[in-house]
Amino acid sequence: MEAAYRPTLRTTPTRYAERARYDRQSVHDILDEALVCHVGYVNSGSPVVLPTTHARLGETLYLHGSTGSGPMLAARTAPSPGLPICVTATLLDGLVLARAAMHHSLNYRSVVVVGTARLVDDQAEKRRALQALLDHIRPGRSADCRAPNTRELAATGVLALDLVEVSAKVRNGGPSDDLEDRALPHWAGVVPLSLTAGTPEPASDLGGATPLPAYLR
């Protein structure tokens, strides 16, 4: 397997080409760190963008939802080979403040995946995908909960999107003001941002005998 995705017209940015990355490692790392993504599809000619969770297994990205949800209904009624979607995951790393209004920015890492999603019919693949979605929350969780039963499995739709047409985009570092602006009396720099996990809060009906698992500590 090649170490990088091949850029296409759709995955080549119109601006800031130097921020684009196509190596699999960068793409995988961003997808694996992001807890949510935004999935876009076309419904009656109009764009729809919804937040959802995802999980990557090798070179396939999985999304899930109720079989009655918008994306699942769209996928079920899409003509072969499936539903054209765009999945975008974005990690926010900082506010970038420049002396010039124009050069304000954000530090971020994002991945855009475009392609045709297929509904997963194979029950073994579906179970693997749902396990991956649980382990994406915290590694180890799929082995520490009650697995879905037949009824629950039937009520859940899983979409698979192969990682073929993919790009990452990364902005990091400080502001890049024009030379003639650098002496201006405005503060410039970066305010780092990170998604922070707080102290786990047990469910109100959790028995006192159930300890916090190691993967949540």
Next chain:
Amino acid sequence: MEAAYRPTLRTTPTRYAERARYDRQSVHDILDEALVCHVGYVNSGSPVVLPTTHARLGETLYLHGSTGSGPMLAARTAPSPGLPICVTATLLDGLVLARAAMHHSLNYRSVVVVGTARLVDDQAEKRRALQALLDHIRPGRSADCRAPNTRELAATGVLALDLVEVSAKVRNGGPSDDLEDRALPHWAGVVPLSLTAGTPEPASDLGGATPLPAYLR
């Protein structure tokens, strides 16, 4: 003005209807807190979803970008009245772990806005929108940086989307396991998540005489 947006077919969720909110205050609060949104549009029949920043002024949402960026080019070539877009902003509040795989979830607050975006041609409105985008980073920033000059203004496109077809969706609280699962020996509860700002890092070329402004402290 009515206190709530009117639900439409497109802004009525297919599931978890109890999580939907249409009051302006909830929608405004989420849009104002979110530092990025994801904008979706249709390009040659395919969905495109890109992360971008936004700002709200009253009942209008503004997005900006290089005039050469994908969304701006699409807006410029869209037939009247403009480019159909969907803008979604999502705040992540927690991981929800249930005893049953099926009931794992996230706590979140999201807003979906659908409508037709218009390119802002009026120069005064454009300047106001760009100021709002700066003040969205941190209130007060637009007055503490060099305003865009004529060349920069011309190179920047601004899209306006009126808040008409809008919904928020909020999930909060603990897991909701089925009664028969509550005695299972799996930990259940919420891991709170929040986007945290770290210590501001001055630009490497910032003079020592430029203090950190109050709005960043």
